[in-house]
Amino acid sequence: MDMVERDPGLADIHTFIWNENKSLLIRGKSGTGRATLALEIAKDHLSKFEVIFISRNVSLNNIYARFPWTKEFLKSYNIVSINTSPDFMLSESSVILNSIMNTLSNRIQKIEDPFISLKEKPRPFVILEIWDNIIKELDSMDVIRTQKILSSLIDKNGGFIIFLSEDMDNTDIDNLSDGIINLDQSFYKSYRLREMQIFKLKGTGINRSKIAFTLTNGRFRTFSPLSHKINFDNTNNFVFFPHKDRTFSTGNQRLDHKLKGGFKKGSIISVEIEEEVDRFVFVPIFVPLVLNFICQRYGALVISAWDQPTSAVTRYISPFVSKELLNTFFRIIGREDDVKNDVDYERPPYIIPGIESSFLKNFTLWEKQYQELRTKSDGCLVTVDLSFVELQYQAELLDIQKAIINFSSKIRSNNDLLVMVSRPSYKSLDVMKSVSDIHLRFFEFNDAVMLASIKPQFFLYNIQTDQNAGYPRSNLLDSS
Amino acid sequence: MMIDTESILDFKSILDKRRYEEQMIDGQSGFYDNVELVFIPENVFINLFNNIRPRHKISNIEIDLMIQNSRKRVLKTIKDVYSNSKDSYAQIFLSYLSRKFLLDNKNQTREMVILYIDLVGSTALTAILSPEELSMIIRIFCQEISICISRYFGYVLKYAGDAVIGYFPQQQQLSKMDLFEHTLKCAFYMQKLLDESINEVLFLNGYPKLKSRIAIDVGENQIVVLGSEPDLLGHVISRAAKIMSKAPPNNIVLGDNIFKNIGDISKEKFPIQDKFILFETGEMYSIHVSNKRKE
Numbered sequence: 113m114d115m116v117e118r119d120p121g122l123a124d125i126h127t128f129i130w131n132e133n134k135s136l137l138i139r140g141k142s143g144t145g146r147a148t149l150a151l152e153i154a155k156d157h158l159s160k161f162e163v164i165f166i167s168r169n170v171s172l173n174n175i176y177a178r179f180p181w182t183k184e185f186l187k188s189y190n191i192v193s194i195n196t197s198p199d200f201m202l203s204e205s206s207v208i209l210n211s212i213m214n215t216l217s218n219r220i221q222k223i224e225d226p227f228i229s230l231k232e233k234p235r236p237f238v239i240l241e242i243w244d245n246i247i248k249e250l251d252s253m254d255v256i257r258t259q260k261i262l263s264s265l266i267d268k269n270g271g272f273i274i275f276l277s278e279d280m281d282n283t284d285i286d287n288l289s290d291g292i293i294n295l296d297q298s299f300y301k302s303y304r305l306r307e308m309q310i311f312k313l314k315g316t317g318i319n320r321s322k323i324a325f326t327l328t329n330g331r332f333r334t335f336s337p338l339s340h341k342i343n344f345d346n347t348n349n350f351v352f353f354p355h356k357d358r359t360f361s362t363g364n365q366r367l368d369h370k371l372k373g374g375f376k377k378g379s380i381i382s383v384e385i386e387e388e389v390d391r392f393v394f395v396p397i398f399v400p401l402v403l404n405f406i407c408q409r410y411g412a413l414v415i416s417a418w419d420q421p422t423s424a425v426t427r428y429i430s431p432f433v434s435k436e437l438l439n440t441f442f443r444i445i446g447r448e449d450d451v452k453n454d455v456d457y458e459r460p461p462y463i464i465p466g467i468e469s470s471f472l473k474n475f476t477l478w479e480k481q482y483q484e485l486r487t488k489s490d491g492c493l494v495t496v497d498l499s500f501v502e503l504q505y506q507a508e509l510l511d512i513q514k515a516i517i518n519f520s521s522k523i524r525s526n527n528d529l530l531v532m533v534s535r536p537s538y539k540s541l542d543v544m545k546s547v548s549d550i551h552l553r554f555f556e557f558n559d560a561v562m563l564a565s566i567k568p569q570f571f572l573y574n575i576q577t578d579q580n581a582g583y584p585r586s587n588l589l590d591s592s
Numbered sequence: 593m594m595i596d597t598e599s600i601l602d603f604k605s606i607l608d609k610r611r612y613e614e615q616m617i618d619g620q621s622g623f624y625d626n627v628e629l630v631f632i633p634e635n636v637f638i639n640l641f642n643n644i645r646p647r648h649k650i651s652n653i654e655i656d657l658m659i660q661n662s663r664k665r666v667l668k669t670i671k672d673v674y675s676n677s678k679d680s681y682a683q684i685f686l687s688y689l690s691r692k693f694l695l696d697n698k699n700q701t702r703e704m705v706i707l708y709i710d711l712v713g714s715t716a717l718t719a720i721l722s723p724e725e726l727s728m729i730i731r732i733f734c735q736e737i738s739i740c741i742s743r744y745f746g747y748v749l750k751y752a753g754d755a756v757i758g759y760f761p762q763q764q765q766l767s768k769m770d771l772f773e774h775t776l777k778c779a780f781y782m783q784k785l786l787d788e789s790i791n792e793v794l795f796l797n798g799y800p801k802l803k804s805r806i807a808i809d810v811g812e813n814q815i816v817v818l819g820s821e822p823d824l825l826g827h828v829i830s831r832a833a834k835i836m837s838k839a840p841p842n843n844i845v846l847g848d849n850i851f852k853n854i855g856d857i858s859k860e861k862f863p864i865q866d867k868f869i870l871f872e873t874g875e876m877y878s879i880h881v882s883n884k885r886k887e
Contacts, residue, residue: 220617220624223632226640226681227665228672229731230630270629 118156121308121323121334125153125291128313129272133290135263137275140295145306145327146276149295150239151182152332153274158185161272162234166192166212167241179330194242208246209258212238216265236271243275252284259285290314303564303572303591305557308334324558324574328590335560335574335589340392342428348582350403350432355410360491360529363400366588370571375550377491378527380520382548384566385535386555391417393554393561396577396586398495398531399428403583406433406441411485411492415466415478416446417500422463423449432583438462441489443481445474471505475515479522486526494523495531498540513543520547562591603641608692628684640682644742648765655781658743662789666732670797673728679735686738690747693761694822697815702761703768704824705775705810705850707746708832709737709782710755712803712841720800729794730754733802736785744778745771749824757832759813759824772810772854776861779806779844807836809847827872835879838866848878 118126128136136153138146147167154163163186165175170193176183192215194208221233240246240262247255259275266273275289286292292311297304308323324335353361359374368374375381385393405412406429416425422444430438442462451457459465464481467474478496485492501512516532523530532548534541545551551567554575563573571590578587612623615631622633632640643661647654669680711717711733717726734756738748741758745766749757760775762768782804791801811828831847839845846854846862862880870877 221630222617222620223630223636223681225668226632226636226685227643227735228668229680230628230678230684232678233629268626268629 119152119332119334120336121320121325122153122156122332124310124313124316124318124320125293126156128291128316129153129157131315133272133314133316134267135273135275135289136291136293137277137285137289138293138295139277139280141278141280141297144295144297145325145332146295147239147241148179148327148330148332149293149308150241150274150276151179151186154237154239155182155185157237157272158234160235161237163190164192164215164236164238165190165241166194166215166238168194168245170241181329181331208242209261212240212262213265216269216271220269236266236269238266238271238273239276240273241276243277244279247282255282255284256288259288263288286312291316300557300572301564301566302569305562305572305591307558320559322558324560324562324591326574326589326591328592333589335558335562335591336576337559338390338393338396338561338575339577340390341577341579342395342584343579343582344427344431346582347431349434350400350407350583351581352404352407355404355408355491360410360493361404363402363404364397364586364588367571367573370565371550375529377529378524379529379549380524380547381529381531382541382544382551383531383533384541384545384551384553385533386553387535388556389554389561393563393575394533395428395584396575397563399432399584400586401531402429402442402493402495403433405491405493406437409437409441409489411482411489412442413478413482413485413492413494414442414444414446415494415496415501416444417497418447418466418468418504419500420447421449422446426463428584441485443485445477445481468504471501471508471511471515474505475511475519478519482523486528492523492526492528493531494519494528495533497533498544499533499535499538502534502538502540509539512540516540516543517547563588603637603645606689606692608688611688628681630681632681640685644682644686644739646745647743650743650777650781655784659785659788662736662739662785663793666736666790666793667797669728669732669735670793670799673724679731683735683738686742686748689742690749691822693747694815694824695817697761698817698822699815701812701814703810704762704813704828705746705760705771705808706813706828706832707741707758707760707775707779708755708807708829708836709758709779709804710752710836712805714754717800725799729799729802732790732794736790737782740778740782740785744774744781746775746778749829757829769853769855772850773858775808775850776844776846776854776858779808782806783842783844803841805836805839805841806844807832807839807847808844808850809835810850810853831870831877834871835868835877838868838879839881844882846880848880851878851880 138149140146172188172191175186175191194211216236246258250258262273291313294309294311297306306325308325310318310321326333353363353365353368355361356373359376361368361374402412402414414425416422425444439461443464444462445464445466448465467477482492482494505512520530532544534544553564553566555562561575563575565571573588574591576587578585607623611626613626615622615624617631620633622631624631734751737756741748745763746758746760749759760771762771766774786802786804795801809828809832811826813824813826813828816823816825835845835847851862862882864881864883866879866881868877868879
């Protein structure tokens with residue numbers, strides 16, 4: 113089985129089941145992931161329950177084809193296939209119900225020798241994929257009655273039942289279900305955004321009532337809010353991904369793959385970050401990009417936002433690369449830390465204090481540092497947060513716009529890489545977008561931070577901080 | 593299997609209809625236990641009941657048969673050591689019978705014989721056995737002792753680690769003296785059971801032999817319901833636990849309250865007299881220890 117950690121986005125649902133609730137209704141149109149979610153939940157309760165997947169006209173091979181990861185826990189005896197073709201007598205609702213009841217009854221543990229230890233008998237965890245087939249010909253009273261019969265049968269067996277339904281409007285059994293979840297989907301550009309809405313989990317606190325998720329590789333994976341935790345106690349040196357002849361690696365294998373090898377040399381990347389997205393998102397995305405240049409002896413120039421000192425950036429870079437590489441191939445221009453009272457402070461060579469008074473003077477400093485780094489390496493990365501430049505030098509807006517165009521042109525002709533960041537409603541955003549080859553956008557969706565490639569439409573990812581390597585990097589989950 | 597028709601009538605009458613629902617599953621009639629969520633076919637219930645039902649006079653032939661049956665049960669449990677995880681249904685049913693008796697007689701004060709039996713040296717066993725093996729051995733001990741208590745008109749009050757506490761209430765079928773003698777027979781049968789069944793089978797399968805101590809005393813007990821669980825309150829239970837420390841391994845100790853009410857032949861089996869200070873009154877209390885068996 114794919115050894116994936118228990119999904120934190122499903123924690124409330126697991127608690128709900130541990131709280132001895134008996135039934136959950138999952139509603140959603142076809143293709144929204146109802147069965148995937150049900151199986152994903154069931155997988156985490158195998159120590160106590162035995163899955164009974166009741167579906168129509170289904171074989172074990174069909175299930176494996178849809179959900180290859182279920183091979184470890186779904187065997188033929190876990191599948192109950194009911195023929196519901198219209199010309200077949202079993203399509204009668206009551207006959208389907210009888211068949212389910214027989215299935216459950218046959219699983220009752222029978223005592224054959226009263227003197228040997230009772231085995232821990234797994235309780236039935238029923239996933240009823242054909243709930244709509246059962247109730248389609250019934251009136252609302254019969255639907256309630258049928259649901260009650262099934263719930264009582266499950267209760268008698270100490271089990272749990274998940275009803276899967278496509279009918280989003282039918283609320284007949286809402287009061288009888290211990291939990292209700294709706295699955296829905298919407299579209300962002302050409303990408304799909306999936307959403308789980310938790311309406312009710314009896315006796316269980318709901319920490320997040322709307323949760324984004326993906327069904328990539330047939331798995332139900334929720335998107336977590338971005339973790340800000342970086343472990344500085346157990347660090348490793350960054351392991352780089354080599355640049356290629358025509359591309360610079362992003363420092364993230366999955367991103368490189370979507371970009372067909374990485375960012376093309378000589379390209380300009382514009383990054384739009386929406387207001388509600390925390391700037392911390394730069395850490396898992398841009399720190400690996402910068403480190404990937406430095407570690408391969410390529411230059412990296414970071415022009416940091418003036419509102420915070422350079423240490424706000426360098427603390428995420430310096431612990432993961434040698435001092436020698438840092439001093440030679442890294443430069444950061446920005447506001448220095450307040451070190452007036454620290455007599456022992458010696459400024460590292462990679463920190464270049466910016467010039468606060470004039471954009472043009474500061475820009476000259478950018479160009480100078482860029483040229484110096486170029487002389488030491490075969491390629492150079494420059495990153496700059498333009499919205500803060502615009503805020504700082506409001507009187508020089510035109511100069512800033514011109515500088516963006518000139519600097520982009522220079523970097524493009526040198527076959528280097530420029531990454532510019534800005535925010536909606538800033539003038540720089542429009543200029544930046546117009547000169548860029550790739551436009552990326554960070555936005556928030558149900559507490560999760562998403563990264564969309566807007567121009568061209570390569571990918572939509574959820575970003576999660578990944579700490580396992582001993583340095584910051586991102587775990588990117590495809591939204592599909 | 594020999595079916596005792598008397599048993600069929602007996603066991604149906606003691607099944608609580610709320611807990612035991614009569615059902616037919618796979619063509620077999622039986623009872624669905626709504627608490628344990630298991631189905632017990634009727635023939636299995638009859639077999640169980642035949643093995644645990646109380647008997648007035650147990651002949652030597654019957655005792656031999658009981659020992660033979662016990663050996664079979666012990667051997668099965670040993671072979672199943674790593675898949676054993678819960679009590680057997682027999683133990684569950686014996687607990688049900690005890691609970692039922694106490695609830696039917698709640699808030700009453702009843703004179704009862706208390707029998708306390710524990711394993712000697714079980715702590716040392718932890719050093720040589722795996723947790724699975726140790727729990728298997730304790731489960732064997734508890735099950736066989738419980739069946740034995742039931743056979744002699746007793747009920748299992750509780751399991752306390754490696755000890756079993758049984759109680760023998762006054763019954764219509766038995767006079768007071770008969771009840772005391774019956775309890776003594778039960779204790780001696782327990783020793784025989786350990787020797788000829790449990791220890792023999794354990795030893796043949798490479799496990800160490802078990803040693804036990806038994807204490808028996810009589811006194812008034814109050815049947816109380818604490819929360820939803822019935823229990824017994826009274827000095828005699830703690831007294832039985834305390835006098836047990838005076839019994840050498842593999843021997844039986846009797847409180848004076850029971851000793852003075854048994855026949856002379858039985859008294860001869862307890863020649864060693866000792867004294868014990870009663871905690872509740874501070875008075876000296878005589879106890880009587882068997883000396884037939886050595887460690």
